[in-house]
Each structure stands twice: as structure tokens, then as C-alpha cells.
Amino acid sequence: MSKKLFPIVALLMVLALVFGSLPVAAGNAAQEAGYGATLATVQERGYVICGGNASVPGFGFLDEAGDYQGFDIDFCKAVAAAVFGDAEAYEIRPLSSQERFSALQSGEIDVLIRNTTWTLTRDTEVGANFVHTTFYDGQGFIVRKADGINTLEDMDGGTVCVQTGTTTEANLADTFAARGISYEPVVYEDVETGWTTYEEGRCDSYTTDKSGLVARQTLLSVPEDHMILDETISKEPLGPVVRHGDDQWFDIVQWTVFATFFAEEHGITSENAADMMAATTNPREMSFFGAEGDLGVKLGLSNDWAYNIVSLVGNYAEIYNRNLGPDTATYIPRGLNSLYTDGGLLYAPPFR
Amino acid sequence: MEKTHTTQQATIPFWRDERVLRVLGQIIFLIAVIVFGYYIYNNMITALAKQGMTPSFAFLNQTAGFDIGERLIEYERADFNKRAVLVAVLNTVQVSIVGIILSTILGVFLGIARLSTNFLVAKLSSIYLEILRNIPLLVLLIFWYTGIFITLPRVKEAISLGTSIFISNRGMVIPWGIPTETWRAYLIVLGVGIVLSAIVNWQLNLVGKRTGRPPLVTLWTIITFLAVAIIGWIALPQSPLTLDLPTLQGLNFKGGYTFSPEYLALLSGLVIYTAAFVGEIVRAGILSVSKGQIEASRALGLNAFQTLRLIVFPQAMRVIVPPLTSQYLNLTKNSSLAVAIGYPDLFAIAGTMHNQTGRSVEVIALMMGIYLSTSLITSVFMNFYNKKIKLVER
Incomplete structure (x- = not known):
């Protein structure tokens, strides 16, 4: 009896020691939401995981080929382009509205882009940080x-x-x-x-x-x-959401959104981005492209991060028209979702 | 002799002493469990703290801010979250109790039918049991809801049974009594009726014991109660209830009482599914009674129904009750699948609350606590009943 029991007891002792001495929460590196941790995790993994929607045409849905398409999905691609220079380095986790915040809190996803409304409770008690709104809805x-x-x-x-x-x-x-x-x-x-x-x-x-x-x-x-x-x-301001605690990752997602605004404002599109980058003499555009200064490095990314976003995914107008424009089945007039110069609410802070 | 024994004892090192090891093993196991439990708890607290959150149940005393479609008690959006929890618990308890009663009746009927000597009855019953036991409950619920209740005619083309019962895909509306001023007085009259009929029942049983010829006890008990109820109704100056007939006004039926399609679908699904299991348990119970008992009872001149009621069932109950308890628990817990078809049960409301407040850990802990308590209460009640009917051993 005791001889049979001994290995089990020994095993349990070892387990107890291991669990007892482990640094708390080391089981899931993504839960370490300290500064810079999310970017490190994402870069090590090789792709970004976005929480998304699978059943709202225009915003996040599966097309006939089984690929995710939509406005929110494109912003996930933009984050992937900013981090990796590869707009396909992403994975979508389809989440129900109930699951989404738990998935974000637990570190199962890096960023939540799923028609999520910015509210005070969510910003505080839910432990979520809302970056700039990508779509003003009601x-x-x-x-x-x-x-x-x-x-x-x-x-x-x-x-x-x-x-x-x-x-x-x-x-x-x-x-x-x-x-x-x-x-x-x-x-x-x-x-x-x-x-x-x-x-x-x-x-x-x-x-x-x-x-x-x-x-x-x-x-x-x-x-x-x-x-x-x-x-x-x-008022339903919808935008990407990140976890509390990692300001660097917050900045990356925030400025990815601003980069699409900036590109539209300056007429930079996925088609002319390469030419504009070579030809521009505007100092703001030069620092946007990374030809001058080190804005990308400040974010912890490569200096051509914004160029990658625009050339691989497009500016805000391109993303909007591709998914919600007049040629789509899900046409929504731009309304508030226009540049401030056109009477809308899209206004990117200076890229300097 | 004794001395050699003790020296022998001393030579065995403690790590080879079976008695020490046994205790030691248990202590170590206990420590491992506690350390593991503490680890995962601490992990949660630390992870929450990193996001600036501390577990707290203060949200229960905050305004809920959402509406609940079906409720047994008054509730509005400005009420506290704890009131919403109460509404949800009552919904769950109500559907569970009605479900348990109906599935027991249907299940007993099916169990007996499966053992019937009538070929058709036995086969139909076994086909029912075999099919329904092997379909997942969620599939059944979705089938009842989106396949049957939602595809009923729309509210403007509602099917009417008689003049004032209407069935549509908004549910079944039936006439309902509205309490008037005398309703409270009438409740007292009913209370008196219950006391009186209990006294009659007791006295008649005494007569039965004394004379050995019991009069029709149940019949007289019911007659007493009904007599008091009817006399009270007539004697009161105003009748205690007025009839409220449903009529179609605007978008929906007004008046009467509405059984929503969500409630009906949930109840049908739960009853039909659980009854299949209850049926099998009843069959097993009946088969556990030895054949000699039935033969003896027939030889004494009892008819088939009397044999079932007086000889077979009392003995079968001892086998039936323990597994039946776990079916009742299953039914209660399975009612949480209501969330799939939009019935506001505990799980659905907890989900809403979790999302409105962001208190995932607390809401889920609360929900687990409530389900656990209802299950334990059911168990305690059924164990008490089991003790009462089990074979008295001397």
C-alpha cells in the first residue's frame, strides 16, 4: 500500500513545490500587461490576435471563401501591417458580445476590434482602454x-x-x-x-x-x-480596445488609427504611397513615412510602420469605401465619419 | 514478548511505517490541494489588480439599468441589480418546479407504458424513450423554439381556441383573474378551508382506524375544502377576482396572461427530454420488484391497478428516488440553456449583468453559488423523502 502510494505522494509534493514557487501569473505571458509586454508577446508569436465579429456584414463577417472581411477586420490588418510590415500576420477570434471583455482581460486576444462602444464603465471597471474611435454610430x-x-x-x-x-x-x-x-x-x-x-x-x-x-x-x-x-x-463611438496596463501597445493601436486618418487627409493611398514617399517634401509627410525623424522607433516599431499601413491596407477612406461605401451592399453614408475638413469628426494629432 | 515487540517497532524507520505514511500521505495531499487553490486564487487577484480591479459585490446595490421581459415580481430598470437577480432566480425556480412536476407525470406514464403488455403502447413508448434520450437538449430547445413556437401564426392572425384563448408566435394568451378589494379576505377564507379539511381528514382517519372500515377520506376532504371555497366566494360582498379577457390592441394582446414562446419552448424541451430519463428510471424501479410480489397480490384478488398502486410502487420507489433526484437536479441546471432561446433565467440575466457591470468573477461566483444552493435544497428534500420511504430496518 505505502509503496504504491509513495510515487503519487512524491509527485504531489513536487507539483505543490512547483506551483508554490512559480511567479504568479507566469502561466500566461500575455497576462503580464506591463509596459511593452504585449508588443513583445506579439512579436514573439509572429502574428496579432484580434477579437472580432463573424456575423455583421460590412464590419466583420466570413465571406464565401471562408475569410474574414470588413471594416473592423481591416483595422486588425492595419495593426498587423504596423507591427510586422505584413497585413496578413493576424488571426481573428470571433467573439460573442458577452465573451469579448473576458477574452481581452485574460490575454486571449491582443486587441478587441468588434463594434465595441466606448463607455466610462468599460474604460474603468472593465479594465479596457479605448483608443480613438474608428466609427461614430448610434x-x-x-x-x-x-x-x-x-x-x-x-x-x-x-x-x-x-x-x-x-x-x-x-x-x-x-x-x-x-x-x-x-x-x-x-x-x-x-x-x-x-x-x-x-x-x-x-x-x-x-x-x-x-x-x-x-x-x-x-x-x-x-x-x-x-x-x-x-x-x-x-451615441455609439465604436473603436479598438486594448487591456489596461500596457501604454506602449495602446499607443501603437491608437497611432495606427491616426495613421489612416492622416493618410486620407494628405491624399496618400495604397496606390500612390510609394511615389508620395519618394517625392514628398512636406516635413509632416516625411516624418509620417519615416524618411525623417524616428516616429516608428518611438512606438517600438520599425520606422516605415505608417508606410506599411497605408500601402498594405490603405487610408481611412479606402478602408471605409471598401466595406461600407456606395458600391457595397452595406452602404452607410459617411456622416460624422468624415475628416474634420469635411465636417466630420476624424482629426489626427500631428505626426511629429 | 512485549519487549521484543517494542524494539522491533523502534527499528522500523518512520518512512517505512505504514501507519505514519497513511496519515502523512493525506496531509501532503491536503497541502497540495490548498497550495493549488491558493495559487489559482492569488493568480486571479493579481491579474485583476494589474488592471486596477478589486473583487467587490457593491454592484448589487447599484441600479440595474436593463429591463426583463418576463417576471413574477415587480421590477423596472431603476431597481437594483440584486432585485434583477431575484427576478432571475424566481424565473429559474418557477420553470424548474413546473418542469419537475410535468416531467415526473409524463415519465411515470412512459415507464409504465413501456412495460405494458399492449404491443403498440409498449413500442411507441420505447421509441419515444430511445429517440428523446439520445438528442442533445440544446438541439431540442432550438427545435421547439425556432421550429415550432416561432413559426406559429403572427399575432394578427392568431389562432383562437374558444373565444378568449389565443395562440400566436408571441405566445399563448389566456383569460386571467385580476384580484379585487376582497381578494385578501378571500385568501383568509381559503386558509380556513384548508384547516377545516385537514381536521376532517384527521378525524375520518381516526374513525377508520377505530372501526377498521375507513370512509372515503380523500373525497370528504376535498368536498369540505370546496364547500368552504364556494360559500366564501358567494358570501363576500364583491367577487374576489374579476375575469380579464385578452383582446388584440395595437401591436399585441392586452389583458389576460401571456405564456411567452420562450417559456413554452423551454418548458416543453425540458419536460420532454427529462421525462425520457424519468421513464427509464421508473421502468427499472418496477422491474426491480420481484415477480412473486405481483403474483401474490393477484392471488389475493387485487386488480392490476391496485397491484401497481399498493404493491409495486411502494417497493419500486426505493429504487426510483435516488436516481430521480439527480434527474431533478439535471433539469434545474439544464434550465440555464434558456439563454439560447431568449428566456430570462438566472444564467441569461447574470450574463447581461456581467456585461453591464464588467464584474465577471463576482457575477459568475454569485451564479455558481445560487445554482449550488438550489441543487442542495432539492437534494436535501429528496433525501428526506428517500429516508421516509426506504425499507425500515430493525
């Missing part, structure tokens, strides 16, 4: 034309389908309570189930960000039978 409602609903007040006594784990769910409650409209929410974890039941008539309306409504309307069996109400009940 919550809207889609209804069946035949129901004769034109304003939110017409929805009194109706049923609204909504996805759980979103700011949408709370906005819906706030707005309807403030206006004294009675309604019954039906809350789904899975966005597909929500849309199916809306289409079958379980709900009078489905609510989410307007961009999501436009995108999903194209997938309904008869898109013309539905319409999106004019009213917008919330």
Missing part, C-alpha cells in the same frame, strides 16, 4: 413597413428584440422608460437567433447600432419590407 430601430410604426411612440405595447451584453440593451431600457413607452424586451445571446425571430414576427422591432441594422437588413429575405426609423437614441 442606436436605431428596424421595423416592418406594414406595421405602420413611424416613431418610437408608435411602438407602445410592442415587443423589441435585442442582443444581450450590449450597451444597446441598457439604452433601450433608458429611452423607453424616459419617454414612458411600455414594451417587452426579448433578449438573445446569439445575434442570429434574434434576427430570425424578428423576421418571423416574434418582435415588432430589432434594435442595435444603425450600422448593424443597415448591414443585417441586406440579409433579410425581403429587405424592402423593412425600414430603419429615423430616430437615433444614443
